[in-house]
Amino acid sequence: MENSGIARQLSTFRKTIDNIDAALIHMLAERFRCTDEVGLLKARYQLPAVDQAREQQQFQRLAVLAQEADLDSALVQRLMQFVIGEVVERHRQIAARHEPKPANNPNPRA
């Protein structure tokens, strides 16, 4: 391939990567908006910041998704541990800012 062809090819790939990054950032922003709502709910009703059963379920599901998408599942686990660690920290900050409200059902099932 000529050098101009190599440069054009590289530029085309990079445009795709930039578009994917914009999508990733916006999906991630939406994920944090949603986990912040979870944090608020947990803070209001005094639910624990960490739910180990839920985390375990998430990681199992992510491993299946990674396999389907032909991605290294260890890499996905490391990335999501990073994201979930950030979520838990945000939940703790949200809890520190909000007064809890008691749930008003005398027979809790949640």
Add this chain to the structure above:
Amino acid sequence: MENSGIARQLSTFRKTIDNIDAALIHMLAERFRCTDEVGLLKARYQLPAVDQAREQQQFQRLAVLAQEADLDSALVQRLMQFVIGEVVERHRQIAARHEPKPANNPNPRA
């Protein structure tokens, strides 16, 4: 809110989070497919695995995107450093597996 209402609300948020995670994983898989093609191109034409000008441009763009999406830009930088570090490692592996081909333009412009 009643406990059953809290549980339902939590479950609704978690369904959204799970859908976003599936989207993130698939976008990430597509990003690695694309960066692997870049790695192959670099290996074939003996371009360096790391392009610091490109990386700097990416991080500046990511900071703008993070701000637009109301995300902590330091968090985005850390996440993308992780992803780009993985990309560079994959480029090195791809380079180790492929024989280079010389570019055939005697007057390189790329």
